[in-house]
Structures are given as structure tokens and as C-alpha cells.
Amino acid sequence: MNTADLLADAFGRVSEAVHGAVDGLPEDRLAVRIDPDANSIAWLVWHLTRVQDDHLADAFGTEQVWTAGGWADRFGLPFPDGETGYGQTSAQVGRVRAPAELLLGYHDAVRDRTAGLVGTVGDADLDRVVDTAWDPPVTLGVRLVSVIADGLQHAGQAAYVRGVVERAAAR
Secondary structure, eight states: OOHHHHHHHHHHHHHHHHHHHHTTOOHHHHTOOSSTTSOOHHHHHHHHHHHHHHHHHHHHTOOOHHHHTSHHHHHTOSSOTTOOOTTOOHHHHHTOOOOHHHHHHHHHHHHHHHHHHHTTOOGGGGGSEEETTSSSOEEHHHHHHHHHHHHHHHHHHHHHHHHHHHHHHHO
């Protein structure tokens, strides 16, 4: 296995977890918040996908799928196009509502773009600095691991919320 294969596998696992959390759920269940300030499945998946899209576009010097693919317009959220969900208020979190097909369509488009981008990464590329706003500066390798970790965490949270929502609906 080479670097590109490893990265493709890791991002593929994020996508599998996202599909497991979202597939087959109606929009009202995707929007459930298990307490008034909790994140919904819809917000978690939208956010993790926005972060992946934003961070990889920045690291590779490409336009985000969110804007280039018209996803911002399709979602119609009341946020600026550059919003990723980081630091949003509870009220803003509650405004993210979308059907499964829309969430997964955007996620799959970002997954496909990600696969193309990481498919070109070799060992030497991992040390390339992609963000000098931090001390120490962030390398491509660190940024990719961070996005994978964030994606897996949020997909796991979405899977947990799905379990809670499905058990409550079965009662």
C-alpha cells in the first residue's frame, strides 16, 4: 500500500460511516436533536463534509465542490457560502435541514473530488506546508489526518444519534 492508497482507504471509511448514519432516514429524523443544543445528523454530516471540502480545496488550490457544484444553492442555507459550521451557535445548527439524498449527494461529490486529489499524493508531498497561520505551520500530512479524524468523529456521532432516534421511534 502506498500513501495515496492509504489516504483513499481512510477517506473511504469516513464515507462508509456517513452512509451508514444517513441512508434511509427521512428528513425529520435527520433533523432530530436529542437535546435542545445537540447536533443533528443533518448538521453533523453537512459540517464534516463542508470541512473536508473546504480544507482539501485549500490544501490543493482548487475551488470547493460546495460552490463549484452548485451545492450551496441546492441546500439554500441561511449562511455565507464559506461557512463550514465551525463555531456555530445552537440556533444556526438547528437551521441545517436536508433530505438524505441531498446530504449524501454533496458528501459523495466531495468524496469523489477527495479521491482524485489524494490519489496524487506521495510521501514527499506530506511535508508540504499548506497553512502558515499556525505555529508550527500545518503540513499536508497533518491537515489530511486532521480532516480524517474529524470526519470519523462526526460520522460516529451521527451514527450514535441515529441509534437514539431509531430506538425512540420504535417505542
